[in-house]
Amino acid sequence: MGKWVHKALTPTDTAETGPHADMEDLALLVEGKLGGDERENLLRHLNQCGQCYEILQSTMKDVQEAPSAEPTPIAWWKTKSAYALAASIIFLILVGGPLVYQFQTRQSLIASAELIVDQELKDILLEYDALEWHRVKRIKRFISVLHKKGYRVKSFDRVILAKPYYQTKSLFGPEEVLYIRIDDGVAYLEVKEKK
Numbered sequence: 001m002g003k004w005v006h007k008a009l010t011p012t013d014t015a016e017t018g019p020h021a022d023m024e025d026l027a028l029l030v031e032g033k034l035g036g037d038e039r040e041n042l043l044r045h046l047n048q049c050g051q052c053y054e055i056l057q058s059t060m061k062d063v064q065e066a067p068s069a070e071p072t073p074i075a076w077w078k079t080k081s082a083y084a085l086a087a088s089i090i091f092l093i094l095v096g097g098p099l100v101y102q103f104q105t106r107q108s109l110i111a112s113a114e115l116i117v118d119q120e121l122k123d124i125l126l127e128y129d130a131l132e133w134h135r136v137k138r139i140k141r142f143i144s145v146l147h148k149k150g151y152r153v154k155s156f157d158r159v160i161l162a163k164p165y166y167q168t169k170s171l172f173g174p175e176e177v178l179y180i181r182i183d184d185g186v187a188y189l190e191v192k193e194k195k
């Protein structure tokens with residue numbers, strides 16, 4: 001609470017409002033232990049002095065946070081800076097962190113998906129017309145496209161198409177949907193016209 005004492009002693013326009021409230025008096029007031037003239041004077045000052053009123057509010061918060069606020073020092077983990085530190089650590093863990101990343105991806109790995117076939121997918125599908133993909137690079141590119149589209153799919157290292165994929169004749173033809181089912185490291189693909 002030392003900082004509040006310092007704050008209270010900061011010289012400001014004390015001319016009209018009289019001397020600033022004593023830190024100890026404020027604490028006693030909050031605890032209901034201040035009486036008589038002292039209490040009256042303090043309340044009158046608080047009515048006029050925003051600075052001391054602010055200090056009073058902080059004191060009340062401190063007292064609420066530490067109900068056993070006798071002279072014993074507040075445990076370090078109860079202090080505001082410790083809270084802030086803990087909060088920032090939790091924030092870092094939530095936002096960044098490869099651990100969390102792994103956790104999230106493991107949580108939401110999906111075994112099947114339906115995607116509208118856009119140009120990006122078309123390029124991959126048209127790369128060659130074999131029904132089974134063996135090229136690791138191509139498969140990796142396919143997985144990264146899925147990730148980019150927000151699909152955290154189970155891992156696979158083989159791709160099998162139900163039927164060869166050919167470029168649709170018309171740019172304005174019906175939309176196509178790519179159905180993906182992943183089973184035991186194999187992704188089974190099928191492209192169908194959207195109904």
Ligand SMILES: [Zn+2]
Binds near residue numbers: 019020021049052
């Ligand atoms: Zn004051």
